Every structure is written in C-alpha cells, then in structure tokens.
Amino acid sequence: MPDNHPPAGLARPAIRPSPRLARRQLLAAAVSLPWLGLGSARAQEGAIRIAQSTALTGPLGDLGSAMHQGAKAAFAGINARGGIHGKTIELVTQDDTYDVPKALANMTQFLADPGTFALFNCMGTPMIDAMLPKVVDSGIPFFAPFTGAQLSRTKSARNVFNIRASYADEAEKLVQHLSTIGIQRIGIVYQNNSFGKEVFTAAKQSMDRLKLPEALTVTVENNASDAGTAAAKLAGGNLEAIVIGLAGKPTLEFVKAFRAIKRGVTLYALSVMGTPATVKALGADATGMAISQVVPLPSNAVMPVVRDFQAAWKAAGATAEPSHLALEGYINARVFAEALQRAGRNATRAAFIDATWNLKKWDLGGFEIHATTPDRNASRFVELTLVGRDGRFLR
The missing domain is CATH 3.40.50.2300 (Response regulator)
Structure with a gap:
C-alpha cells in the first residue's frame, strides 16, 4: 500500500475552513444526521x-x-x-x-x-x-x-x-361510542387482576351514567386457562358488542375462541391490546376490531x-x-x-x-x-381506530 504520510519532520499545513463555511457544514450535519449536529458541538x-x-x-x-x-x-x-x-x-x-x-x-x-x-x-x-x-x-x-x-x-x-x-378514560370512550350508535346489548370480558377490574369498573360506571342495560360480564385468568369458557358464555348472550379488558395472552386466546364460535359481534378493546404484534398474531380474527388509542394515528x-x-x-x-x-x-x-x-x-x-x-x-x-393535579393525567386524548383487512389501523 502507498504511504500517504508526509516525510518525517514535515507536517502538512492545517487547512481550516472560513468561520462561515464551518458553520454551514455544521448546520448541514445537523439536518442530515441529527445525532451529529449542534447537540454534539455543545456537549461540552x-x-x-x-x-x-x-x-x-x-x-x-x-x-x-x-x-x-x-x-x-x-x-x-x-x-x-x-x-x-x-x-x-x-x-x-x-x-x-x-x-x-x-x-x-x-x-x-x-x-x-x-x-x-x-x-x-x-x-x-x-x-x-x-x-x-x-x-x-x-x-x-x-x-x-x-x-x-x-x-x-x-x-x-x-x-x-x-x-x-387512563384505562378508565379509554373504557368510558368505548362505552360512549356504543351508546351514540345505539348499541344496547353489551358484554364485558375483563382480566381477573387490578387492570381488568379497573376497566370493568369504569365501563360499568359509564353504562350506568348513560342508562344502558346491565352488561353480561365474565372474567379471564392471567394464564388464559378459562378464555374458551368465557368466550362460550358471551357467544350465547345474544350480544351486539363486547368490551375487552384483557392484555397479552388472554386477549389472543379469548378473541380466537370467540371468533371460532360466533362472528358478526363487534369487539372493542383498549390501546394495550392494539400492538402490531398482537394484531399480527390474531390475523384475520383482528379484522374489524375497534381499538381505542391514546395518541393520534401515526400516519395522520x-x-x-x-x-x-x-x-x-x-x-x-x-x-x-x-x-x-x-x-x-x-x-x-x-x-x-x-x-x-x-x-x-x-x-x-x-x-x-x-x-x-x-x-x-x-x-x-x-x-x-393540560396538567391539573397529580391524580389526573395531563392528556385526555382518546380516539377509536378500526383494524383493517391488512392489519393496519384506520380511523
């Protein structure tokens, strides 16, 4: 390989850009590579x-x-x-x-x-x-x-x-939507833990406030061992919609079991269910599900x-x-x-x-x-999305 170093004792002269040119180069780096921009220049x-x-x-x-x-x-x-x-x-x-x-x-x-x-x-x-x-x-x-x-x-x-x-905000939004479109026969399935009980309580309070008929309710254990039994009970309830207060494996097992027994009933779930991995795992069974989201659609x-x-x-x-x-x-x-x-x-x-x-x-x-007090979240943003046939979320 050729030796590109100058002979010993001879140092190459330093070529310094003008201050204006140097700043222009720094700004260009900040735009094209954010992690190498002005932040790095000021790290000291x-x-x-x-x-x-x-x-x-x-x-x-x-x-x-x-x-x-x-x-x-x-x-x-x-x-x-x-x-x-x-x-x-x-x-x-x-x-x-x-x-x-x-x-x-x-x-x-x-x-x-x-x-x-x-x-x-x-x-x-x-x-x-x-x-x-x-x-x-x-x-x-x-x-x-x-x-x-x-x-x-x-x-x-x-x-x-x-x-x-909060989960309560999401559950309330789901119930309000059902009331607005005239749905009366509602089921609620919720996980038998603090998360599920919080969703159930909020949904029930919202239903009572809106004077909706009492919901048919079932629980599912964290290991999803009784997901099939819960699905069968709700499938036989002549329901128009089901609010799902489940996360992780119980969601997958319940939805798959319910869809295998009955279709035509809209399933409503919270944002914790609506991850790309969960939707992908459900495949066609996720199509048509309504899911509340706490931030806007990332493609909007x-x-x-x-x-x-x-x-x-x-x-x-x-x-x-x-x-x-x-x-x-x-x-x-x-x-x-x-x-x-x-x-x-x-x-x-x-x-x-x-x-x-x-x-x-x-x-x-x-x-x-909008920050108020520590017992309240600073955002109340909740909107409903639908899972399309390709697994993408739609408004």
Whole structure:
C-alpha cells in the first residue's frame, strides 16, 4: 500500500475552513444526521441524563422497544438543534424484560447515581406499582410512566407526572361510542387482576351514567386457562358488542375462541391490546376490531405533531413501521423537553417538577397537554381506530 504520510519532520499545513463555511457544514450535519449536529458541538456544556427501565426484550418487548425508539428520535432531533439551554438530553435505558425484580434493580441503580436527573417513561403497571414507594420518597421526577392504571395517579405524588389517558378514560370512550350508535346489548370480558377490574369498573360506571342495560360480564385468568369458557358464555348472550379488558395472552386466546364460535359481534378493546404484534398474531380474527388509542394515528400527517414525528423517525434512520407506541414515546420526549426548557438554565429537579405542572393547555401540534393535579393525567386524548383487512389501523 502507498504511504500517504508526509516525510518525517514535515507536517502538512492545517487547512481550516472560513468561520462561515464551518458553520454551514455544521448546520448541514445537523439536518442530515441529527445525532451529529449542534447537540454534539455543545456537549461540552453538559448533558441532562435521564434514565429508563423498560421491556426491550421478553413478552412485551415490542411495546417497550417502540416507545423507546420514538423517544430516542425526539431527543436526537432536539439535541441536533442545540439541546435545551445548550445541554443535550442523554437517555440511559436498561432492559427489564417486563420483570419486576429487574425493574427494581434498575431503579435502585438509577437512584444511586447522583447524575440521574429524572426517571423517564418506565413501563408496565406491575413494575411501576413496585417502583412507586421509593420513587415518591426520593422526590426524583418520575415522568410519563407507561400505564393507564390509577395507581400511578395519586394526589400526594407531585413528582409523578402522567401523560397518557387512563384505562378508565379509554373504557368510558368505548362505552360512549356504543351508546351514540345505539348499541344496547353489551358484554364485558375483563382480566381477573387490578387492570381488568379497573376497566370493568369504569365501563360499568359509564353504562350506568348513560342508562344502558346491565352488561353480561365474565372474567379471564392471567394464564388464559378459562378464555374458551368465557368466550362460550358471551357467544350465547345474544350480544351486539363486547368490551375487552384483557392484555397479552388472554386477549389472543379469548378473541380466537370467540371468533371460532360466533362472528358478526363487534369487539372493542383498549390501546394495550392494539400492538402490531398482537394484531399480527390474531390475523384475520383482528379484522374489524375497534381499538381505542391514546395518541393520534401515526400516519395522520394532517396533524402537525404527526408530521414532526414522521420527520424525526425518518431522520433517526428507523426502519420499523411507525406505530402508535413509537408516537407516544416521541410525544413523551417532546413534553419532557418543553418542561425542561421552561425550568430554566441549570434547572433543578424542583424547578422541573414545577414546570411540568405549569403546562396548561399546551398544544403540541394537535395533541394538548393540560396538567391539573397529580391524580389526573395531563392528556385526555382518546380516539377509536378500526383494524383493517391488512392489519393496519384506520380511523
């Protein structure tokens, strides 16, 4: 190979671009490669480190991975534009495989590190339930936990900031829709755990308020061993629609069992059921299902926030199909950055927490954030989607 180095003792003269040219090159890098842009140039000014425990692998790894990738795309774009007050946002993520002991170990590690500014978008009702006591005692910001359960929405926990609409909000939306289109004969199947009971309670309260006839109800155990029995009972109930308060394996087993016995009854489920993996696993049995969503359709480019998300997703080099969960992760990251911006230069945790509660009727391009009290989520956005024949969601 030829030797391209100059002879010993002769140094090549340094060729420096003009200041104007250098800045133009830096801006070009920021546009084409967000993770190499102005954020990197200013990294020496410091970074805000936030930590996340989520499922990147395991039974719900597709959910956690999608939200994580959406958040990463948002932060990459923010850092490329100079970060927040000249500081980049660094997201440190540990995989807990949707396992409570692993999530607790991750949390303990994060809390022991004085450089951890906040916990961000940690996932799963059981994990969050286990984390909350230490998190609340520590005072660290616990931002956008991924659960619709009421357990994370408590009046005394001001450092816990929930964004996504609750399971109760979703169940109420489903029942309101059924009432609006004149459906009277409704069944409810719900998981025999705290999640399922929360969905059932909210649906029943909504039905009572709307003066709908009492629903035919059944439960399914977490291992789905009685899914077939539950499906048979509802199939014999002469129903027009069924509200499904199930997640994971019980959803798959119940829907498949019910469709095998009876068709023509519309099935209504919550956002936790509507993951690409679940829809794919159900195949044709998912077609025609109505599913509530807590963020807009990720292909609905009419909405500015969706257009921004699509641009960030593309710039980050993501190859997966953009999903509701990826958009939710993106929105969570954008809201975090807005609160950090409002907290001021060299923000403390206390200033950041104050800033989150000052997010009043803030419009993120068609998605409103309105913080009121810790027992209420900052978003009430819920819309219904249908699963099309190709497995895609339609409005």
